[in-house]
Structures are given as structure tokens and as C-alpha cells.
Amino acid sequence: MADMMKALAKTKPGVGLELIDAPIPVAGDEDVLIKVKRTAVCGTDIHIWNWDEWSQKNVPVPMITGHEFSGEIVAIGKDVDRRLKVGQRVSAEGHVIDLNSEAARAGHFHLDPDTRGIGVNRQGAFAEYVVAPAFNVIELPDDVPYEIGSILDPFGNAVHTAQQFDLLGEDVLVTGAGPIGIMAAAVARQAGARTVVLTDINDFRLELAHKVAPGVRTVNTLREDLHDVIPELGMKVGFDVALEMSGSPIAFKQCVDTLIMGGGLAMLGIPSRPMETDWGSIILKALTIKGVYGREMFTTWRKMLGLLKAGLDLQPLITHQMSYERYQEGFEAMKSGQSGKVVLNWDKAA
Numbered sequence: 165m166a167d168m169m170k171a172l173a174k175t176k177p178g179v180g181l182e183l184i185d186a187p188i189p190v191a192g193d194e195d196v197l198i199k200v201k202r203t204a205v206c207g208t209d210i211h212i213w214n215w216d217e218w219s220q221k222n223v224p225v226p227m228i229t230g231h232e233f234s235g236e237i238v239a240i241g242k243d244v245d246r247r248l249k250v251g252q253r254v255s256a257e258g259h260v261i262d263l264n265s266e267a268a269r270a271g272h273f274h275l276d277p278d279t280r281g282i283g284v285n286r287q288g289a290f291a292e293y294v295v296a297p298a299f300n301v302i303e304l305p306d307d308v309p310y311e312i313g314s315i316l317d318p319f320g321n322a323v324h325t326a327q328q329f330d331l332l333g334e335d336v337l338v339t340g341a342g343p344i345g346i347m348a349a350a351v352a353r354q355a356g357a358r359t360v361v362l363t364d365i366n367d368f369r370l371e372l373a374h375k376v377a378p379g380v381r382t383v384n385t386l387r388e389d390l391h392d393v394i395p396e397l398g399m400k401v402g403f404d405v406a407l408e409m410s411g412s413p414i415a416f417k418q419c420v421d422t423l424i425m426g427g428g429l430a431m432l433g434i435p436s437r438p439m440e441t442d443w444g445s446i447i448l449k450a451l452t453i454k455g456v457y458g459r460e461m462f463t464t465w466r467k468m469l470g471l472l473k474a475g476l477d478l479q480p481l482i483t484h485q486m487s488y489e490r491y492q493e494g495f496e497a498m499k500s501g502q503s504g505k506v507v508l509n510w511d512k513a514a
């Protein structure tokens with residue numbers, strides 16, 4: 165094994181990422197070394213690319229970025245006691261936690277306040293090799309291809325958000341048809357919602373949603389008013405549950421306005437700045453609001469693989485697949501808004 169690898173890194177403060185030669189990392193005693201096969205570009209990677217305020221505060225440089233990945237185990241640390249094998253096809257939870265934290269000891273792994281992110285606070289997966297704690301490794305079933313393995317992380321956000329409220333037979337609103345919103349709409353359909361309405365202000369994404377979540381009623385809220393859609397779909401008052409997945413204050417307000425009294429609002433989308441809101445409506449409607457972070461370790465992962473097995477097809481969400489060498493094009497596609505998931509292939513270029 166050569167001891168150098170290709171990697172996409174933020175080498176210094178500023179915009180962009182650079183393809184560099186970096187040493188192949190070494191697995192610690194409780195880690196595994198993974199030969200990366202596919203990585204997906206996340207909104208977080210775009211923030212890091214743009215070197216926005218959040219990245220400047222949270223991402224030390226130099227840093228190999230990327231956290232959505234799949235690959236094959238090539239080395240296992242000497243103290244790993246999970247039944248993992250060299251050659252095994254895997255993905256991994258990108259949130260690395262302290263198993264001694266109060267939250268972890270209480271069994272709430274995803275609520276460790278000192279969570280560190282692969283590709284954010286520790287070396288990431290946009291590389292030929294990545295190290296992950298064995299604890300974080302997810303074994304991929306044979307029938308889950310590597311490209312789907314690489315988008316399980318955001319799929320997990322969608323599933324975890326969709327699980328916050330009972331969707332069976334309910335009228336569900338999803339705001340924001342980014343990759344996560346589209347997947348959440350598909351999950352809500354699969355979970356037996358009565359109706360699923362998905363909003364965005366980008367027609368490309370609403371079109372794409374029909375391929376991943378057939379039967380979803382899409383609404384471009386620049387052209388159509390949700391209040392008109394409610395009677396059209398036979399709802400008497402409004403939605404039972406809303407999943408906010410845009411981070412837009414306008415979409416948040418539309419959720420509050422169109423939920424029924426006593427409705428549930430799960431919030432995954434992160435507003436870019438503090439957001440003013442009409443608390444009076446929230447209180448007088450007796451809404452339940454839940455903030456949603458990450459995925460549950462590891463229940464969400466088990467449910468995701470279950471949903472795939474049950475026939476949920478995420479393939480159409482992947483609109484771009486290319487060699488890592490064409491990463492600039494991949495990032496451009498993501499930034500344009502004219503994409504679903506963009507997947508980089510880390511197999512050796514021909």
C-alpha cells in the first residue's frame with residue numbers, strides 16, 4: 165500500500181478546496197481504516213467551500229473535508245471488538261462521540277454535546293482513505309450499492325425528522341425540497357401519510373421530487389398559496405404535521421400558519437441567522453415544536469436500511485456521479501441548485 169493518497173482539503177482560510185497528496189491515515193486501536201469508494205457532497209461541504217462565518221469558526225485548517233461516504237474496510241485496530249472484517253462494505257455515522265459523556269452513558273449517543281464531525285472537526289472522507297471509530301461503522305447489505313451507501317447520512321436526517329411525529333394517515337407538509345426534504349417526503353409516503361405536500365421555490369427540485377417520492381403534491385410557494393392546496397386535497401383545516409427542511413423563515417411561517425391546532429412541527433432546517441417569529445400563533449395553536457439534530461445512533465440507520473429493503477428507491481435523487489478529479493464540476497452543480505445529490509467516485513481514475 166502506497167503511503168500517500170489523494171484528498172480534497174481546505175489547506176488555508178479562504179474559498180474553495182484543493183486536491184492534495186496527503187499521508188494515508190493510520191487506524192487507532194479502536195478504529196478502522198476504510199478505502200473510500202463514493203462520497204456525496206453535503207450542504208455543509210458547500211459552507212466549508214464558501215468559507216462562510218460558520219466554517220471560519222468551526223473548521224480548523226488544514227482539514228480534509230467530507231463526511232458522507234461509503235467504502236471497504238482495509239485495516240482494523242487491535243482493540244476493535246465488533247465483528248468487522250477486512251473487505252467488508254461499509255458506511256459510517258459521521259458524528260464521533262465521547263462514549264464517556266453523560267448523554268452517551270444515558271444511551272443518547274446522538275445527544276453528546278461534544279460531538280465531533282468527520283470532515284468538519286476531524287479528517288474527512290473526501291480522500292482515498294478515511295479512519296473512523298469502529299463504533300461508527302455501518303455494515304452495508306450486499307444489495308445497497310456504494311453510491312446509496314454514500315447518501316445514508318442525509319437520508320438519516322430525513323428519517324430521523326420524519327420519526328418525530330406519527331405520520332400514519334396524517335396530512336404532512338414538508339417545506340424545502342433539497343435532497344433531505346425530498347427524501348423526507350418519500351419517507352412520509354412510505355410511512356402511510358394521507359397526503360404529503362412538499363414546497364420549494366426551485367422548480368428543478370420540485371420536478372426531481374416526483375421521481376423520488378411519487379404521489380407527492382409539490383407546491384412552488386412563489387406561485388401557489390398553501391391555503392388553496394389545503395381544500396383541494398380534502399383537508400378541513402390544515403396539516404397535522406410539518407417537517408421544516410429549508411431553514412427559511414418564510415417556510416417556517418407557512419408551517420405555523422397551515423398546521424392544525426395541536427399540530428406537530430419538526431425542525432431540521434437551520435436558519436442562517438436568528439429568526440423572528442410570531443410566538444403568539446405557536447402558543448395559541450398549542451403546537452409542539454421539536455428541534456432535530458443528526459440521526460439516532462443507531463436506530464435511524466437500522467430503519468434506513470429497512471426502508472431501502474422495503475423498496476424505497478433513492479437512486480433518482482443522485483443526479484450527478486463523477487470522478488473525484490472533477491470535484492469542481494460537482495461543487496458547481498450543487499451550488500447551482502440544479503442538482504439532487506452529487507456523488508464523487510474515488511475508485512482510481514482509469
Ligand SMILES: NC(=O)c1ccc[n+]([C@@H]2O[C@H](COP(=O)([O-])OP(=O)(O)OC[C@H]3O[C@@H](n4cnc5c(N)ncnc54)[C@H](O)[C@@H]3O)[C@@H](O)[C@H]2O)c1
Nearest residue numbers: 207340341342343344364410411412414415433434457458
Ligand atoms: N439539524 C441537522 O442536524 C441538519 C443536518 C443536515 C442538514 N440540516 C439542514 O437541513 C436543511 C436541508 O438540507 P439540504 O441538504 O436538503 O439543504 P438544501 O439547501 O439543499 O435545501 C434547502 C431547500 O430549501 C429551499 N427553500 C429555500 N427557501 C424556501 C422557502 N421559502 N420555501 C420552501 N423551500 C425553500 C431551497 O430552494 C432548497 O431547495 C438545511 O437547512 C440544512 O442546513 C440540518
Ligand SMILES: [Zn+2]
Nearest residue numbers: 206232317318
Ligand atoms: Zn451531510
